[in-house]
Amino acid sequence: MSMVEVAQVAKKYDGSFEALKGVDLNIEQGEILALLGPNGAGKTTLISIICGLVTPTGGHIRVGGHDVITDYRETRRLVGLVPQEINLEPFEKVLNTVRFSRGLFGLKRDDAKIEDVLRRLSLWDKRDTPIRALSGGMKRRVLIAKALAHEPKVLFLDEPTAGVDVELRRDMWEIVADLKARGTTIILTTHYIEEAEAIADRIGVINRGRILLVEDKQSLMTRLGRKELRISLDAPLDALPPSLEGRGLELQDGGQMLVHSYDSTAERSGIARLMADLATEGIAVRDVATRQSSLEEIFVNMVHSEEEAA
Numbered sequence: 001m002s003m004v005e006v007a008q009v010a011k012k013y014d015g016s017f018e019a020l021k022g023v024d025l026n027i028e029q030g031e032i033l034a035l036l037g038p039n040g041a042g043k044t045t046l047i048s049i050i051c052g053l054v055t056p057t058g059g060h061i062r063v064g065g066h067d068v069i070t071d072y073r074e075t076r077r078l079v080g081l082v083p084q085e086i087n088l089e090p091f092e093k094v095l096n097t098v099r100f101s102r103g104l105f106g107l108k109r110d111d112a113k114i115e116d117v118l119r120r121l122s123l124w125d126k127r128d129t130p131i132r133a134l135s136g137g138m139k140r141r142v143l144i145a146k147a148l149a150h151e152p153k154v155l156f157l158d159e160p161t162a163g164v165d166v167e168l169r170r171d172m173w174e175i176v177a178d179l180k181a182r183g184t185t186i187i188l189t190t191h192y193i194e195e196a197e198a199i200a201d202r203i204g205v206i207n208r209g210r211i212l213l214v215e216d217k218q219s220l221m222t223r224l225g226r227k228e229l230r231i232s233l234d235a236p237l238d239a240l241p242p243s244l245e246g247r248g249l250e251l252q253d254g255g256q257m258l259v260h261s262y263d264s265t266a267e268r269s270g271i272a273r274l275m276a277d278l279a280t281e282g283i284a285v286r287d288v289a290t291r292q293s294s295l296e297e298i299f300v301n302m303v304h305s306e307e308e309a310a
């Protein structure tokens, strides 16, 4: 059984604008899924629906096997949400803020649990500090602590590192890795492809209310990631010799660079034969380099071709 099951979920705002158009998504227990998508793609709407904060206009959602609408209380206890915006009470102290969040779920007070959460987020020393005296980064940690106070099984992070510095971003990634190690299922939305590349197990791409794909990160990068062999020539070529035509080769930089695109997963890349053919043609090679398309290029191409098709 998947931890989160989303089937044909649709959302129309104001009865007309379709923010989600039949989304299907399953998330397994203990995995980290990154939802990538441009502004307005529907990411926040989707996670708000799964958390039971926004009502869908169609479809079904189950968390831990419970329906989020008919079994609202049960599913609400299973999920924790770290929102995009900082919505904390400025004069409240850190410890009380987090303790209060646990109380909201009707759980009895458990100071040992709260201490554990605060320590894991490096907030224990700040427990008596009022929120307004914390740095922006510390406030983000408090948001995570609040979301973890009732020990949820599934944690949603809505753009956890938007606008934070590099150091805090890396700290956040460590916090997420630690949660995963403890068995928490994590769904995060992000604009940062680097973030998805660094921490996700699977990647979902969403655009204009539709999921374009959901795939294991590694296989996505190998499947869509073309590789290029860039051969710098001793002397520029005006044109490809006829023996090298029709093999996916391209001359660049005024004929100084020969570019061979190939599928890095194929059994034979054709590189050895190409180098031999260059020697036969008397074409001297100065240098060779390879480059692989990043997840960023894959993503931009995918969203771009969908926009063109629309």
Ligand SMILES: Nc1ncnc2c1ncn2[C@@H]1O[C@H](COP(=O)(O)OP(=O)(O)OP(=O)(O)O)[C@@H](O)[C@H]1O
Pocket (backbone or CB within 6 Å): 013, 014, 017, 019, 037, 038, 039, 040, 041, 042, 043, 044, 045, 046
């Ligand atoms: N309460 C609302 N009423 C009307 N339209 C809304 C509402 N909330 C969101 N929308 C619209 O639905 C679309 C999807 O918004 P959503 O916030 O889910 O996107 P997102 O992918 O999270 O974007 P971002 O990355 O900018 O946060 C947008 O066009 C947005 O304007």
